[in-house]
Each structure stands twice: as structure tokens, then as C-alpha cells.
Amino acid sequence: MNSLAIELNEILKDSAAYGFLSPIGKRMYFPKGIVAQSDEAKEKAKRFNATVGLATSKGEPFYLSDIYSSFKDGIFRPSQIFSYAPGGGNKELRALWKDMMIRKNPHLSGKKTSTPIVTGGLTHAISLIADLFVAPGSEVVCPDLFWDNYDLIFTDLADAKLKLFPFYDGNGGFNVEGMKKALEETEGDYARIILNFPNNPTGYTPSREEALRIVDAVKAVADTGKKIMVISDDAYFGLFFENDTEKESLFSYFADAHENIFAIKGDAATKEEMVWGFRVGFLTYASKGFTDAHIDALTKKTLGAIRCTVSNCDMPGQSLILNAMRNGKSYEADKAALFDEMSKRYKAVHVAVSKHDGDRFLTPYPFNSGYFMAFSTNGRDAEDLRRYLLDKYQIGAINIMGRTLRLAYCSVELEGLTELVDTIYKAAEELWS
């Protein structure tokens, strides 16, 4: 093993994160190679800097003027678009993202966390977590309605197992007891869990009271001596449409909940800043007992994992997002307009669905947030319904694991939603009665 990796492992040994390191995680380190040496040269090599493989003249990169001319004059220097981004991401963007995270999550205020590391979108952030902290053969606890990419990431990439528990309890709330039992039943002294709210595919976020019960339940398991890694997947953060819904990431509570809890937040500009194709996400670490040295070691391991996979994350995306967040004239107004439209669509879907209360074939899962709602097909094949909708009505929806039909109402105009919902019920009736 590389001596730098051994050094980082020594630093992490007395932290909540250490026992979660996978074989890759243990081997990972940030090399003192080209990136580190060119960073050092940026400070000192005032005469000639011959370190980076990036063609420059007079301090700016060469570029295609056909690309540069697509940007408005005077906003970005060529280096802000065409150069490599700094390792870990644009420093100002990372600092601003952290400030914003604390503003949106007041319970994070005063708590020690790492500075968010820029990833190539949230999928990349979760995949990095799997590489670093999910050893082959380990279990990842997850509610049984989940984003299907978790399967590919944890089961197929990491060679781990998803340990599922029923998402809802008997009252249509989040199944806190089921979650606790799954954590308790996880084999060994280490348990991993991924929680995604607002949820894809259900569109559910726990109430404030449920959120506190989730945190208490995880703490109770941590009290028994089990170490728990809690991943908060906050892809749809902020789209909360009801008063009693928890408006903060669970990461705010887990960040300093217990010495045995290792909290990780994955979030992204993808949906929060409406830049789906930019591929800019963030990874943030915290634990009650973390020192600055622990956080630094985890950051170096993560930078190493980025370096040996994508090497560097999207520079134009980072510059554009930073500029909008810092200087945008319509930044708040555009985001408010999206929220307003999504909340109208959410209400319209609720009204449309409630007309079909007690339907034999489709039962909507409780939903209160995000982009989606989903129907249980009550044991019938959701793939049959998906195909029928597509062939007979030219309606696209998603079959989730054969027993759930997911509707992304975020992508349908308000005027069409009642017809969409009515047609789905009608199609189910035609198909199954």
C-alpha cells in the first residue's frame, strides 16, 4: 500500500469513518504527482511554469473562438471556461455552497463539516461513496422504494447488497421502526444506510416529527455500539410543498448526532440550481468526533478517488453556477418561479388523484414533495400498465420494480395533469378489469 494511504489510514483510525473504508478506500490517497506539484508551482513558479498539460498563452488557455463567442462578452475569462477546475472544485463555489447549505439547514450552524467537494453530479458523489466506504459483501440499508441507480451502484459496482425495508408504516408515514430493525439486523458492527428525501420515486419527505424519530432511532442503534454510516441523498432538496414537512436535510441532525455515526451528504446543483446537464454535485462529511485532521484525510481520499476516475470535474458548469449564485440578477426569482410552478402541479395531481380514492387497481403512495408521485399497482405488473399507456394513449410513465408506476409530474404542463391522472386510472381499469 502507498505510504500516503497508510498515513491517511493512521489519521482516520480513531474516527467513525475508519471502519467503513472499503479495500479501495483504504488504498486511496491523493498523490503528490502532477496536480499537487502544479498547485505548488502556481504559488512559486513566477518565471516559467512548465507543469500542467494545458496549452496557454499570456496566462490564458488557447480555445475555440466558436465556443468562447457563445458566452457574453466580459463575463468569463477563457480560463474560467476552458481550464481544468482546481482539485476538489472551484474554491469560491465550494465555500458558497457550504454557506448556502447552512442557510437552508439552520441546524447545521456551528457544526463541524468538511467543505463540500465538487463531484461530476450526484450520481458520481454516490458512486464515490460506494468506492470508498462500501466494501464488497457489505449491506446498505434502504427503503424498498428507491432510485433504481442505487442497485447498479451498490449491488453491481460495489458488490454489496441492498438490505430493504418497507418504505411506509401502516399509517402511510415513513417506516421508522422498519428502518431501525433493518439497522439492528445488519450483520457485524458496521451498518450503512441511504435515505433520499424528497424521495424518488414516491415524492415523500418525512414530517418534522418523523424526521426527529428517524434521528432518534439511528442514535438508539448507535448507542448499542454499532457504527452507522448515514448517507443523505438530497437530490430534490427544497421542493417541500406542505407545512409540516421537514425542511432540512437529515444530515443537519446526523452531523453531530453521535460518535458512532458517520454522516455523508450528497447533493447537487443538478436539480437545486436547475442545471441538469451540467454535472456538478457535492460531497460533504461530518461526525460528532471528527477533528480537522480526520476531515482533511477524508477529503484527500476523496480527491484521490476523483483523480483516478474522472480526474477533474466540469469547469464551465462550476463557473456558470458560481456566477449565477454570486451575481445573478434573476437567480432568486427564477428559482421561486420553478418552486411556484412545481407546487401548483403538485396540488393539481393531489386533486386529480383524490377523485379516484378507493380505486381497485391503483393506490397512490403518500406524497408531499419533490418531482414525483407513484402508484402501487397492488400486485399487478406495472410493466404491463406502462406499455399499455404508451401504446394505447401515448403516455410515458416509469415502471419501478414491476409493482409501482412512477409519474414525473414535474415534466408535464399543469393543464395536462388532470387528464394524465384520469387516463392512467382508466387504462388500469381497461387492462385489469
Ligand SMILES: Cc1ncc(COP(=O)(O)O)c(C=O)c1O
Ligand atoms: C434520488 C436521486 N439521487 C441522485 C440522482 C442523481 O443526480 P445527478 O443527475 O446529479 O447525478 C438522482 C437523479 O435522478 C436521483 O433521483
